[in-house]
Amino acid sequence: MTATLDTPKEQLIQLAQRQMLTALADCTYSTREKLALTCRILFDAGHDSGLAGQITARAEQPGAYYTQQLGLGFDEISASNLLLVDENLNLLSGEGMANPANRFHSWLYRARPDVNCIIHTHPLHSAALSMLEVPLAVSHMDLCPLFDDCAFLKDWPGIPVGNEEGELIAAAIGDKRAILLSHHGLLVAGSSVEEACVLAMLFERAAKMQLLAMAAGEVQPIPAALGQQAHDWISTPKRHGAAFNYYARRALRSHGDCLN
Template sequence: MANTLDTPKDELILQSQQKMEQFLSLPQWSTREKLALSCRILFDAGHDSGLAGQITARAGEPGTYYTQQLGLGFDEITASNLLLVDEDLNRLDGAGMPNPANRFHTWVYRRYPDIQCIIHTHPFHVATLSMLEKPLVISHMDTTPLFDDCAFLDKWPGIPVGNSEGQMISEALANKRCLFLAHHGLLVTGRTVEEALMLAHLFERAARMQLVAMAAGNIQPIDESLAKEAHDWTSTPKRHQAFFAYYARRTLRKHSDCLQ
C-alpha cells in the first residue's frame, strides 16, 4: 500500500537524495585516472578537434595542476602520460610540453579557488553555434544543469596564449560554472572532475539540440522556477559521480588502456 502519495515534492526530493548517498556505490579513481577517463569520454562524445582543447585539474601542491601533453589527442591520453605543471606552465613531471593555451586556466584557477577542474574543447555543434554569436539556450530538462549557469563571451579574443585573454576569460566566467566563447568553443569548470565532465558532455548536447530546434522553428522558453529546480536536482556530487561512472564504464569497454 502506498504511503507517500500525499508527500510534498520537496520532501520526496530530499528523501531521494538521501537514498542516493546511501545506495549509490561508485568506483574510486585517482585524479589522473579521472582526467584520462574524461578525455576518452569526451573524444567518444564528439569533442575531438585535432589537438585543440585542454583539460586540467588541480594537483596536490598549491599552484600546480595536471594536463595533457601537447601533440596528443584526447583519444591518446592515459593516466601515465599526463603532465604536472606549475602556474607558468613549467613542466614539473612527465615528458613533453603542455599546450601554451593552458595559460588561461591559471587565470581561472587563481580567480576562483573553489574550482578544481577545467575543461575547454571545440566540439562540432558548440563550435558551429559559436559562429552565430548567440548565447546557449537551455530549453529542455536534460540540459538544465546548464540553466542560468552559462556565461557568454560574445567577442573572440584571439588565441588564448596571452595574459590578456586569460584575464578576459576568467572575468567573463563571472561565478558561473560554464562559459560559451563566440567563434571558439566551450569552457566548463567543476569542484570535481566528475562535475566538469558532466557539464562538458551536456554542453555539446545542448548546442546540437539548439541548432536543430532553430532550424525547425522558434525555441520556446521553459519555466524558470522549474528549470532552477531541475538544475539543483542534478547538481549534486553524487549525481555527478553517477553520471561519470556510467560513461566511464562505456569508455573502459573500448579504451581499457587509458588507466595505464
C-alpha cells in the first residue's frame, strides 16, 4: 500500500480525481431518459409549481431541443411524452405544445454553445429568496459548485414569453452556470443534463440554507480561494454523473413509469 500520510493536499486531490475516473460509473441513460428522470427528481425535491417551469435539453438535431408538454406536471413526464421543438417552438415530434416561456431557452442556447441543458423552476425557497432582491449566497462547502458561478438579475421583466426576456436573461447569466431571477425563480445552464440537474438541486438547497441563516444572523462569506478550490473539486463530469445516478435510482423507486 502506498503511504500517503505525508502527501501534500494538492497531490491527494489529484490522486482522488484520477481514481474517480475509473471508480465512478458513467451515466448511460439516453437524453430523453435523463430529461424525464430530471423532471421526476426535481418534482420530488419541491421544484414543481403547478405547470410553471421548463426543463430542456439539446437534441441530436441542430437547432432543436427536447422539453415537456405544456399541461403536464413534472411528475407526469416520461421519456415517451417529451416534445421535440425547434428554436421557434415549432413542434417537430410529439403531441401538444411547448410552454411559450421556452422562448428564452432558445436565446440562451444560441448565446452559449457550451450549454446542453437548461432548467428553470420556481421552487419554494429559491422563489422566496428572489422576492428579497438579493443574490444567492454560496457560503457552505456542499454548495461550492455554485461558488462564483451564479449570476443575479435584479430587475423583473415580467412574463418571459418575448424575445426581449430571452436577450435579457442570456446577457445577465453571462458565462455562469446559474442565475437567480428576482420575483421569479432559478435558472441553471449545464453542459450536460446530469450537471444541470445536480446544480438545480443544490440551488434550491442553497436558497433554503440562506433563508435559515439570514433568520438567525448575517451570512459570512467563505475565503474565495477555498471556495474556488471546492468548486473545481466537486464540479467534474464524473462527480455530477455519480450524483445524478444516485438521484435517478432514488426517483425510480417511486417513478418507474418515467422511462416508458
